[in-house]
Amino acid sequence: MEEIIAKKWIRQREFQGMPCLEDFELVNETLSESLKDGEILIEAEWLSVDPFMRGNLFNSPDSPIMPGSQVASVKRSKHQDYPVGTKVVAYVGWRDRTICNPDTFPQPVFFHKLPDFKGLSDSYALGALGLPGNTALFGIEKVLKVKQGGILLVNSAGGAVGSIACQIGLLKGCEVIAFTGSQEKTSWLKQALNVKLAFNYNSDDIGETLTEHAPNGIDYYFDNVGGDFSYKVLKHMKPHGKVALCGAISTYNQSSSEKTEPLLIPFDYWTFIYNHVIMEGFRASEYESEWLDGITTLRDLILDGKILPNETIAKGFEAMPEAFINIFKGGNIGKQIVKV
Amino acid sequence: MEEIIAKKWIRQREFQGMPCLEDFELVNETLSESLKDGEILIEAEWLSVDPFMRGNLFNSPDSPIMPGSQVASVKRSKHQDYPVGTKVVAYVGWRDRTICNPDTFPQPVFFHKLPDFKGLSDSYALGALGLPGNTALFGIEKVLKVKQGGILLVNSAGGAVGSIACQIGLLKGCEVIAFTGSQEKTSWLKQALNVKLAFNYNSDDIGETLTEHAPNGIDYYFDNVGGDFSYKVLKHMKPHGKVALCGAISTYNQSSSEKTEPLLIPFDYWTFIYNHVIMEGFRASEYESEWLDGITTLRDLILDGKILPNETIAKGFEAMPEAFINIFKGGNIGKQIVKV
Numbered sequence: 001m002e003e004i005i006a007k008k009w010i011r012q013r014e015f016q017g018m019p020c021l022e023d024f025e026l027v028n029e030t031l032s033e034s035l036k037d038g039e040i041l042i043e044a045e046w047l048s049v050d051p052f053m054r055g056n057l058f059n060s061p062d063s064p065i066m067p068g069s070q071v072a073s074v075k076r077s078k079h080q081d082y083p084v085g086t087k088v089v090a091y092v093g094w095r096d097r098t099i100c101n102p103d104t105f106p107q108p109v110f111f112h113k114l115p116d117f118k119g120l121s122d123s124y125a126l127g128a129l130g131l132p133g134n135t136a137l138f139g140i141e142k143v144l145k146v147k148q149g150g151i152l153l154v155n156s157a158g159g160a161v162g163s164i165a166c167q168i169g170l171l172k173g174c175e176v177i178a179f180t181g182s183q184e185k186t187s188w189l190k191q192a193l194n195v196k197l198a199f200n201y202n203s204d205d206i207g208e209t210l211t212e213h214a215p216n217g218i219d220y221y222f223d224n225v226g227g228d229f230s231y232k233v234l235k236h237m238k239p240h241g242k243v244a245l246c247g248a249i250s251t252y253n254q255s256s257s258e259k260t261e262p263l264l265i266p267f268d269y270w271t272f273i274y275n276h277v278i279m280e281g282f283r284a285s286e287y288e289s290e291w292l293d294g295i296t297t298l299r300d301l302i303l304d305g306k307i308l309p310n311e312t313i314a315k316g317f318e319a320m321p322e323a324f325i326n327i328f329k330g331g332n333i334g335k336q337i338v339k340v
Numbered sequence: 341m342e343e344i345i346a347k348k349w350i351r352q353r354e355f356q357g358m359p360c361l362e363d364f365e366l367v368n369e370t371l372s373e374s375l376k377d378g379e380i381l382i383e384a385e386w387l388s389v390d391p392f393m394r395g396n397l398f399n400s401p402d403s404p405i406m407p408g409s410q411v412a413s414v415k416r417s418k419h420q421d422y423p424v425g426t427k428v429v430a431y432v433g434w435r436d437r438t439i440c441n442p443d444t445f446p447q448p449v450f451f452h453k454l455p456d457f458k459g460l461s462d463s464y465a466l467g468a469l470g471l472p473g474n475t476a477l478f479g480i481e482k483v484l485k486v487k488q489g490g491i492l493l494v495n496s497a498g499g500a501v502g503s504i505a506c507q508i509g510l511l512k513g514c515e516v517i518a519f520t521g522s523q524e525k526t527s528w529l530k531q532a533l534n535v536k537l538a539f540n541y542n543s544d545d546i547g548e549t550l551t552e553h554a555p556n557g558i559d560y561y562f563d564n565v566g567g568d569f570s571y572k573v574l575k576h577m578k579p580h581g582k583v584a585l586c587g588a589i590s591t592y593n594q595s596s597s598e599k600t601e602p603l604l605i606p607f608d609y610w611t612f613i614y615n616h617v618i619m620e621g622f623r624a625s626e627y628e629s630e631w632l633d634g635i636t637t638l639r640d641l642i643l644d645g646k647i648l649p650n651e652t653i654a655k656g657f658e659a660m661p662e663a664f665i666n667i668f669k670g671g672n673i674g675k676q677i678v679k680v
Binding site for chain 1: 395566571585586587588591602603604605606607608609610612613614615616617618619620621622623626
């Protein structure tokens with residue numbers, strides 16, 4: 001029997017500020033040659049890198065492997081529901097080969113068969129038809145509960161979640177104000193996604209932009225950024241305006257560890273209280289029972305040409321750290337993904 | 341016609357950190373000798389000092405008079421609805437005599453006739469039967485919407501709002517966990533208000549206390565304090581736990597002016613997102629149409645012996661700055677008030 005060698009990326013030290021290549025190490029792992037009942041051997045085809053992976057919450061010293069999902073193909077199987085050749089989406093971390101038992105995952109957020117994408121790329125399972133897509137959909141529908149005619153602000157709008165959130169907002173009849181970090185992404189939002197009110201926070205003053213384009217304030221704020229950006233936005237929230245707190249990418253690289261010192265952010269208590277702002281944190285994975293329905297909804301919107309997914313693809317398993325770092329540099333348009 | 345001299349307390353410079361006596365100046369103002377149609381002359385009998393008065397929001401350079409409400413008696417009148425002798429509650433600031441036109445106030449939050457208190461002290465109009473009481477009531481009923489059996493955390497629980505919030509929480513069938521800043525107040529909460537789980541944040545570790553007494557987490561958090569206190573509490577919120585953000589007294593004395601630099605607070609994005617925390621800012625004054633109903637509800641609860649109001653009374657209009665500073669030192673039990 002041949003020996004099965006898996007490659008995996010581990011975080012070899014705690015992140016300090018912006019992740020860098022030296023934080024990562026590619027190591028080999030010899031997998032068991034024989035599967036137990038219920039187990040499958042999968043090989044990654046597409047892997048996801050996402051901002052949340054920076055969080056220490058997901059990087060305990062006990063588990064140095066970088067976390068995340070992949071689209072993989074079953075190569076050996078001792079599970080009758082997953083014969084060889086089955087495509088799955090599995091949250092097994094940055095690994096090229098993995099032995100796992102599908103029944104041990106909290107289903108379906110962390111493990112599911114690739115649904116019928118009707119010809120769309122399998123890789124979308126990690127983007128518009130996966131966690132980022134459902135995050136955008138559930139954030140808009142279940143958290144913000146947007147109504148037609150409302151003003152929706154989306155930041156990190158050129159990214160995997162933000163670009164889908166903008167498009168769903170438009171479909172719901174909202175006026176969408178999008179912020180992103182480069183002229184290139186701003187142009188893409190305007191031209192490809194039809195988000196007319198797209199701005200570059202590196203050159204457009206956030207406060208002045210909102211005073212001009214949302215003089216009566218913002219109803220809904222889909223926040224991927226947090227920190228100083230949100231401090232500025234808060235002053236423009238309408239009374240009873242709602243914030244869906246999805247992420248805080250502006251802060252992820254600020255502190256080395258939540259354990260040693262808390263992150264400090266600017267916060268405007270007066271406005272929050274005076275304007276009766278409502279802020280709600282959420283994770284798409286809470287909505288487990290609706291996970292596959294969300295994907296089907298998004299798939300059909302893409303097939304109907306109502307949502308345009310976009311990917312930035314890095315080549316090779318070896319490129320994972322670079323691809324990950326690229327997100328924090330704002331180098332991606334749409335979903336940053338790695339093709340093995 | 342005699343000359344009418346009013347005394348008023350003005351803030352003679354911007355607060356820097358904790359307010360001190362030198363920040364205030366007592367000045368005389370000569371009032372018009374003749375009232376215009378619709379005007380009344382009122383004389384303060386009881387005056388309120390509240391933490392929110394520290395805020396620069398309410399202290400613009402254009403209006404250096406300290407803001408706030410008083411119970412006053414009509415001394416002269418050119419308004420048929422307010423004959424001489426009428427008792428009113430008026431948001432006219434730290435003044436002993438005032439000429440005003442009742443019809444120019446946003447009613448009834450900022451001006452109303454003293455309701456029939458059925459023998460209870462007029463001064464309650466500034467505490468349990470006024471802004472603090474309605475803040476507690478509306479915060480619990482309209483923002484937190486507490487349910488029987490839920491775990492409610494109240495901080496600044498020895499103060500005007502917190503002490504009423506604890507009691508309403510108990511009446512609603514919640515398990516109430518109260519934090520205050522002294523052993524004296526903790527004992528008072530236990531003995532007088534029957535809040536069995538009362539703790540002193542100066543001697544009891546917040547995290548350890550919550551781990552022990554709310555091992556499954558907190559459902560409802562009535563927050564008067566903000567800042568570091570809330571950072572610690574947040575880690576103990578149940579999934580979908582709700583925060584009613586009422587005030588942030590821990591931060592009021594930290595920055596001299598929101599205009600020059602934003603206040604920094606510790607904030608735990610991961611927990612907020614992961615536990616789907618919902619935070620809602622509110623002011624009691626939003627619920628204008630229910631203002632007097634709230635007061636009636638609270639009055640009847642007091643008359644039935646179900647809510648015990650408490651006051652710390654300073655004597656004399658001259659004592660207002662001291663009484664105000666006393667709040668920030670935690671010197672009051674229940675509502676801090678000034679009797680002219």
